[in-house]
Amino acid sequence: MSLTLAALVLIAAGFYVGWNIGANDAANCIGTMVGAQIISFRRAALLMGVFVIIGGYLQGHHVMKTVGKGILITSEGQYESQHDPAPPEEFKEHFPDGRLPDLAIFVALISAGLFVTLATFTRIPVSTSQAIVGGVAGVGLGIVGPDAAYFDLAILWKILACWVISPVLSLLLAFGVYHFLGTISRRMNPLVWSRILSVLVIGAACYVSFSLGANDVGNAIGPLLNKFPEHGGALALLGGGAMAVGAFTFGRRVTDTVGKSITPLDLGGALAAQGSAAFGVHLFSMLGIPVSTSQAVVGAVIGVGLTKGLQAVSGKKIASIAGGWVLAPACAAGFSCLTYRLLISMF
């Protein structure tokens, strides 16, 4: 594959989004085991990197396809299968190659990436998955305007519904798993149980990393699938690699923060939260739905908290999830739409 400058820029943009995800979501994967000092940050980040790449390579294609080709209708065949009439005349003007234009891919990626970076620096919890879905929908608006016919509304509604279902599912799972762990632990020796827990926490961290790779590789480089439709495997490796680099280079601070705030839950609680969130995210990855790992983890933490009563649940955390559902995709969509329009008018 000969790479043009435009292709290199797009790959760099995809790498940037992947790096962002890795840096932000390292905490969800390895925060607990680093916080509990089960293994060092370096080893944990290495483990995370390996499993993110495996998850992305083996199962990243489901979400990649949804983000890359499922939200916007960019080919005539796709349009005809969705709507009775043939595509309008301007369809070819919008999507001359039957895919997202390079500038649109670039804007969608950079908008989501910059938005998440900005949110990270201002400590606003946002989801990269939601930002990238917003970013892609935003450039779509920038290209075609508010014309619902160019959007696969069934997929968009499915994605929106899953954003609500994902944390709720993790919450319910974590609630059940934590109860189950409590029942087993009472029948076991405390020291043996703590050894089992430490091994299980490492396993859960690997599973979250795998699920993160399976779900978020699609977010990081899904739009690139428009440019390189034949190289899904290589793109998945690129996305997984970018996320691993992100975890190594910028994941420590967030990991320390989350590790110290989650571990007071206790190891069993952290295990229930991570395992449940990983299962939820993995499930949606298999369905090709981009969901937020952070929100799944927060939902699961709430589930663990609920086992100790309603008063143990922070209203702030629930508000942050609910806020994220609206804020992240809306802001990213607005940002990418305006940026695309601005760039088009300039060049």
Added chain:
Amino acid sequence: MKIFKKENEVVELAMEYLEASEKCVKTAEKAVFDYLSGDLRSAEELQKRVRFLESEADDLRRSIGDKLYSGAFLPLMRGDIYSLIESIDRVPNAAEACSTFFMGEKPAIPDQFKAPLQEITAESFGVMKELSKAIKGFFKPKGKTEMIREHAKQVGIQESVVDEKEWNLTLAIFGDSSLELGAKLHLKKALDRIVHISDRAEDSAEALGLVAVKSVN
């Protein structure tokens, strides 16, 4: 399993430590008992053995600390385990202090108080037996959390029995008009030294109960 080598070494050391502590408490009990029976010579011999055993237990406690902080168990648990060992250590310490008090200060024991003091000695030092069961339950893989807490609870019950006997004996000492105030105070001090063992054992059992619950939650 090789991956838990350090943990297994800590458990082995803890079992050795517990054995040394039990021996120390048992020997101190015998020393006090012999003193109260008037066999001063045997009591002095046993007192020397108590010192040796207490020092052996201290060495083992330090080895446990070294092994723990060389990487055994989760860091979250290390502090709890070492604090637990330190709290157990106060029991043989109290036993040694008690036998040292009898050998050093040689309090005069009027005949009417010998039997009650022997009885309370057996009760107070005997609490160590229940505490040992609870601690073994914590360190041995077959020990379940509920069983550990049950033994720890039993320590508390036995300590309450000792407390009640101590109170009755205190009333008897200070109500005895044949004794001078100095003798009464000395007897009370001896009594305090004896019941100190069950007090420390109860503290340790409470610490153990908390660590056990914390470890499984």
